[in-house]
Amino acid sequence: MERLEDKIVLITGAAGSVGAAVAEAVEKAGGTAVTTDIAGRHGVAHVLDVTSEHDWERVIAAVAKDHDRLDGLVNAAGLAVLGSIEDTDYATWKQILAVNLDGTFLGCKYALSLLKRNGGSIVNVSSVAGLIGGHNFAAYNASKGGVRLLSKSVALHGARLDPKVRCNSIHPAFLEGPMVDTILKQTDFPDAARARLTRDIPLGRFGTPAEVADLCVYLLSDESRFVTGAELAIDGGLTAR
Numbered sequence: 001m002e003r004l005e006d007k008i009v010l011i012t013g014a015a016g017s018v019g020a021a022v023a024e025a026v027e028k029a030g031g032t033a034v035t036t037d038i039a040g041r042h043g044v045a046h047v048l049d050v051t052s053e054h055d056w057e058r059v060i061a062a063v064a065k066d067h068d069r070l071d072g073l074v075n076a077a078g079l080a081v082l083g084s085i086e087d088t089d090y091a092t093w094k095q096i097l098a099v100n101l102d103g104t105f106l107g108c109k110y111a112l113s114l115l116k117r118n119g120g121s122i123v124n125v126s127s128v129a130g131l132i133g134g135h136n137f138a139a140y141n142a143s144k145g146g147v148r149l150l151s152k153s154v155a156l157h158g159a160r161l162d163p164k165v166r167c168n169s170i171h172p173a174f175l176e177g178p179m180v181d182t183i184l185k186q187t188d189f190p191d192a193a194r195a196r197l198t199r200d201i202p203l204g205r206f207g208t209p210a211e212v213a214d215l216c217v218y219l220l221s222d223e224s225r226f227v228t229g230a231e232l233a234i235d236g237g238l239t240a241r
């Protein structure tokens with residue numbers, strides 16, 4: 001039997017690096033990936049702006065109609081921006097919190113109606129920035145730290161349900177892909193910044209979206225049936241010291 005055989009998994013931000021890698025890994029493990037992203041992003045099945053309650057209602061209704069079940073949710077949509085408390089304006093703060101934290105809240109809330117029918121697993125993609133702070137990561141730190149504890153509350157609620165719904169947060173360090181490239185471009189010396197970030201990681205390299213996707217498959221599968229409310233760092237050892 002394949003690891004995700006017969007499992008329907010909804011993925012947000014699925015046109016992005018991590019979301020696309022998760023969708024590919026879910027299908028490879030025998031599951032069905034229901035891919036979503038904002039309008040204008042190609043290659044996904046549904047338009048879903050994670051900050052829109054209306055979009056969540058519409059997409060969850062479509063999943064119920066098409067599959068009559070939902071077994072997993074991966075909240076991978078996200079935005080990152082550099083900025084200290086002094087140079088982050090309020091509009092930017094609200095945008096980052098809206099996508100990263102409100103979007104994860106809405107995803108957990110609306111998907112639960114289907115997940116709790118047969119039991120299921122939620123994976124919230126936080127970041128190492130949800131575990132440790134950075135002087136120029138005020139909004140991102142706050143949003144990803146919020147995802148970390150929201151996930152524990154959802155896990156404790158899901159543990160009281162019958163059948164049970166599990167929920168965990170995952171905390172990647174820097175990954176190869178456009179998000180880190182965009183952040184590095186906001187620094188004065190991108191090449192030096194990349195070298196410094198690489199030196200900070202004990203394993204000596206950035207991670208890959210495929211490695212994050214492998215962790216998601218584990219958390220979505222029944223192999224992780226006793227894992228809930230956990231915060232799993234996938235960071236090459238960055239937060240070990």
Ligand SMILES: NC(=O)c1ccc[n+]([C@@H]2O[C@H](COP(=O)([O-])OP(=O)(O)OC[C@H]3O[C@@H](n4cnc5c(N)ncnc54)[C@H](O)[C@@H]3O)[C@@H](O)[C@H]2O)c1
Pocket residue numbers: 012013014015016017018019037038041048049050051075076077078079080099103125126127128171172173174175176177178179180
């Ligand atoms: N890339 C990294 O180094 C890294 C490290 C740690 C955590 N993360 C987290 O992993 C997740 C995925 O990041 P990624 O590297 O794939 O970034 P990415 O930029 O490649 O993809 C993010 C996706 O989110 C989508 N998105 C943005 N706003 C949205 C909205 N309102 N509604 C729905 N979708 C929206 C974008 O269209 C994009 O497809 C994010 O939550 C990010 O914070 C990334």
